[in-house]
Amino acid sequence: MRIIGKLALGVAALALVAGVGAKVFQRQLGEMALARIASERVGRDVTAGLPDGLHVIICGSGSPLPDPTRAGPCTIVIAGNHIYAIDAGEGGTRKLNQLGLPIGRIEGLFLTHFHSDHIDGLGPLMLLRWSGRSNTSPLPIHGPPGVERIVAGFNAAYAQDNGYRTAHHGTKIMPPSGAGGTALPFAIAGLPVVVLNADGVRITAFPVDHAPVQPAVGYRFDYKGRSVVISGDTAVSPSLVRAARGTDLLVHEALQPRLVKILTEALARTGQANTAQITRDILDYHASPEQAADAAKAAGAGALVLNHIVPPLPLAFAYPAFLGDAAKHFSGPITIGEDGMMIDLPAGSTSITTRKLL
Structure with a gap:
């Protein structure tokens, strides 16, 4: 018992010394930690070494409802050496x-529609794209x-x-x-339209049902035999099914009515009648x-990724409740999108792999 007691005292003494040392040298230790983080992260290029093909990055899997783990709607599609953004939700950049x-x-931003949560990150995206190169x-x-009108407004703002x-950094940098x-x-008049077709990349826009929001579209990306479809915000849309025929990957928005009902009841119970009505209304067009x-x-489709997650879903423990019976409706892989998720679809292959970058 005496030996155990001495060991405990020794451990406590070491902890005290370490704590005092950390406090005394906190400035130096903080600088060392930040220098290490900078050396590991600054200059990182997530596109370096990617195999030829299509790659999808979820940079924002959330909605207008606040979720600390999710930025507003934002998706990146990499096709060979080309990089495209779909929607620019707040926090995505x-x-x-x-x-x-x-x-x-x-090389381009493709907007699905003009709901504020899909465009409110446009300013930072334009700025950092300008300064980046x-x-x-x-x-x-x-x-x-x-x-x-959207672009003119942001340009004016x-x-x-x-x-x-430009004045601060000079014309060479900015x-x-x-x-x-x-x-x-x-x-867009009820039929798909090819928006871009160059260097082996074909991007097709197609109408979706997001009434009363009109127009609203989704996008299909085709490159070297691989394809990805981004739904944008939509209720059930036969036009989406037609445009997505045979796609490798469907990235589709999703709202779980049972969970939204729980949120609505809590809002109504606490006297937030306006917001409660909004959560009732959103059931109609998702x-x-x-x-x-x-x-x-x-x-x-070969696989399904859900994004624009409603209601907020900060805990993975709740994912089965969000999915509900989805697995009974589709036998392929179903993934709940998260910020920082990358899906790889290499050319000359049928493989689809998912990994987390954050």
Whole structure:
């Protein structure tokens, strides 16, 4: 017992010394820790060494409802050497920085619709894309009719800041011609339309049902025999199933009505009648995990990833409750999207692998 007691006293003494040392040298230790983090993360390029093919990065899997683990809707598609963004939700650009994606290389942004949560991160995306490589032309922003007003508004809002950036850093780093975005609208009238077809990459927009929001579209990316479909926000849409026919991967929004009902009841019980009504209304123009699974099955998709998660889902323990009976509707792999998730679809293969980068 005496030996045990002495050991305990020794351990306590060491802990006290360590604690005092950490306090005395906290500044130096903090600098060392930050230097190590900087050496490991600064200059990281998540695209380096990727095999040729399609790669999808979820940079924002959330919705307008606050979730500490999820940024607003944001997806990256890498096709060979080309990088494209789909939607620009709040916080998505910060996640791209964390991941080490070279934002300056983004060749275009494709907006699915103009709900605020899909565009409220556009300012930071335009800014960091401009500064990332001293781009001399604005970010191309594709979207259905109305995208012109969105881009014009953000350009106007950021005009003064753009001037400050150039004045502070110089025209070599921040050339004025590269600031902001350029709107590239495309007509969408009930049928899919090819928005881009170059260097082996074909991007097709198709209409979805997100009424009363109109227009609203999803996108299909085809490259070297692999394909990815991004639904955007949508209720059940036969047009999506047709556009997704035979796709390797369907990334589909999902709202679980049973869990939203729990949130609605809590809001109503605490006197938040307005927000409670909003959570009732959103049931009309979103798809459940089971309905997303039905779409994946009908389209013959190889795998399904759910994003734009509603309600907030910060705990993986609750994932089965969110999925509900989705696995009974689709026999392929079903994954709940998380920020920092990457899905790889190498060319010349049928494989689909998922990994977490954060």
